[in-house]
Amino acid sequence: MSSLSEKVAVYISRDLYEKLRKLAEEGGFSDINEFVEFVLREVASASEVDMSKEDEEKVKERLRALGYI
Amino acid sequence: MVSKPHGGRLVDRVVGEPRRARLLKEAKEMVSLAVSDGIAADIANIAHGVYSPLEGFLTQEDYVRVLDDMRLSNDVPWTIPIVVDVDPEEIAGVREGDEVALEYRGETIAIMKVEEIYGWDKKEFCQKVFKTVDARHPGVVKTMNRKELLMGGPIELLKDPPEPFENVRLWPKETRVLFRERGWRTVVGFQTRNVPHRGHEYVQKAALTFADGLFINPLVGWKKPGDFRDEVIVAAYRALIDNYFPKESVVFAVLRMEMRYAGPREAIHHAIVRKNFGCTHFIVGRDHAGVGGFYGPYEAWDIFREFPDLGIQPMFIREAFYCEKCGGIVNEKICPHGDEFRKRISGTKLRELIRNRREVPQWMMRPEVVKVVLSFENPFVE
Numbered sequence: 001m002s003s004l005s006e007k008v009a010v011y012i013s014r015d016l017y018e019k020l021r022k023l024a025e026e027g028g029f030s031d032i033n034e035f036v037e038f039v040l041r042e043v044a045s046a047s048e049v050d051m052s053k054e055d056e057e058k059v060k061e062r063l064r065a066l067g068y069i
Numbered sequence: 070m071v072s073k074p075h076g077g078r079l080v081d082r083v084v085g086e087p088r089r090a091r092l093l094k095e096a097k098e099m100v101s102l103a104v105s106d107g108i109a110a111d112i113a114n115i116a117h118g119v120y121s122p123l124e125g126f127l128t129q130e131d132y133v134r135v136l137d138d139m140r141l142s143n144d145v146p147w148t149i150p151i152v153v154d155v156d157p158e159e160i161a162g163v164r165e166g167d168e169v170a171l172e173y174r175g176e177t178i179a180i181m182k183v184e185e186i187y188g189w190d191k192k193e194f195c196q197k198v199f200k201t202v203d204a205r206h207p208g209v210v211k212t213m214n215r216k217e218l219l220m221g222g223p224i225e226l227l228k229d230p231p232e233p234f235e236n237v238r239l240w241p242k243e244t245r246v247l248f249r250e251r252g253w254r255t256v257v258g259f260q261t262r263n264v265p266h267r268g269h270e271y272v273q274k275a276a277l278t279f280a281d282g283l284f285i286n287p288l289v290g291w292k293k294p295g296d297f298r299d300e301v302i303v304a305a306y307r308a309l310i311d312n313y314f315p316k317e318s319v320v321f322a323v324l325r326m327e328m329r330y331a332g333p334r335e336a337i338h339h340a341i342v343r344k345n346f347g348c349t350h351f352i353v354g355r356d357h358a359g360v361g362g363f364y365g366p367y368e369a370w371d372i373f374r375e376f377p378d379l380g381i382q383p384m385f386i387r388e389a390f391y392c393e394k395c396g397g398i399v400n401e402k403i404c405p406h407g408d409e410f411r412k413r414i415s416g417t418k419l420r421e422l423i424r425n426r427r428e429v430p431q432w433m434m435r436p437e438v439v440k441v442v443l444s445f446e447n448p449f450v451e
Contacts, residue, residue, distance in 0.1 A: 059243050059246045063247055
């Protein structure tokens, strides 16, 4: 775990906090902090592979040559 | 949408031209270290993002966190230490901050920036990773024979190690494009080191019923004596898929990665790796990555509860068996009949039948698969 001194506070509404607390509990997270950090990390991360069109075409060419597409 | 890469970004440490040519030239002036088959495979897996977010071999802080807490120092789940071991004499003169050339079968395949050189306690490693120091455990034997020091730091891949199964080997950036091309939003990953029997097929099809696609991803590379040889596994799966799967629902590709036989910890590792390939779900079977009774039959299921932030959904599917009364392959959750009707599909029994070239019943293995397996003079690792 990162130490507390490396954390910052973010303010959210009480209603949302209660909803998230419940979701964290149901999801098996040890506390709401762990849950919120996980969700935000997921949102902040890139969703797809960074690939140029040219690289993607090369990948597709290989997949076609191997019979995958 | 398929899974996001573990840690948020798909790592790419493959060097393109013209930098590659320059680094190959520079490598000639560097200390060169010969690496084993397993480490060469790890280098390729790091570089191609299979082990994302790792960009190299673990430095000490990550190594300790992985051993103690099953997480990297940034809290991202990681259960198997990916390390490169060296002897003090082969790195004589190498200082932290230096670059070394990593050589496989006489060719430089990668450059490593040595961030740290540190000692390790192999027994502690075994106790924490394998939960035993028993010399009958193949992972313990392998670990105790490794070299005295570890080297941590990022790598850059200059050349892929040779791959005999190149035409059925895909990297994560390729599977991610492939899954998208097929329109799959949910993909279930299946890890294996065996030829498929009816129980495996049942589990795969049960999972596929609820997902858009199935990614069958057997490991090739070092396995213990008595396990099936890689070429047998590949040929057997081809026979199974050709005859019993709708081709548009399945992707088959091998992954060169050594089995560690680390049971529950390795089950998490296998799930993380498949997440990087784009899988949203991962099948965790009975005694996943286990060996010789060192782990409980469903111990690998329990460990997933410790990782709610894994980012890939485990699918726990019970062991399948043939029930004479049901007239098919079932599991204990859906079959009400007693033991007198149940025939267990034992891997040991199957291997024995195959070894002695005796008839394998159809309820154990598809005849097309048996035929392919028996076409090999010796299907087993010596």
